[in-house]
Amino acid sequence: MSYNKKIKKLTSGQVKELRQAFDLFDADGSGDLSLIELKKALVALGVTVSDREARQMFAAIDLDKNGLIEFHEFAEVIADSYFKKLTRAEIVEAFRRFDHNHDGYIEADELKAILTKLGRNYSNEEIRRMIAQVDEDGNGKICIEGMV
Ligand SMILES: [Ca+2]
Ligand SMILES: [Ca+2]
Ligand SMILES: [Ca+2]
Secondary structure, eight states: OOOSHHHHHSOHHHHHHHHHHHHHHOTTOSSEEOHHHHHHHHHHTTOOOOHHHHHHHHHHHOTTOSSSEEHHHHHHHHHHHHSSOOOHHHHHHHHHHHOTTOSSEEOHHHHHHHHHHTTOOOOHHHHHHHHHHHOSSOSSSEEHHHHO
């Protein structure tokens, strides 16, 4: 099995994006993903899977079957769906899942709830800065329209 084939086809920006997602899921910072971390990531993304499904998904990504998902495995398996061009409807649907009070915005506390589910604790200041990066109209919340 040849690894890193797909990584070579990605731009450095895409690799960086995948790396950021990977690091976010890697809650203990060990440099690889355990089954527990994968499950947490799925829960945080609003994906409901049974234990069995989570294990199957894990096995499908863990190409060398060493019980851990390394970054190159993650990139190899995830890249295609990650960079698939999403339709507007798909983006809006994903966004809605995080918009708990359904007001069309992701507020700081909603973003914090997602990250907490991923096992990450960010300060309010860090959350504010993350939002500021994508917050075009400067109202302190992420707008659905701004994302699509
Ligand atoms: Ca880990
Ligand atoms: Ca592995
Ligand atoms: Ca909201």
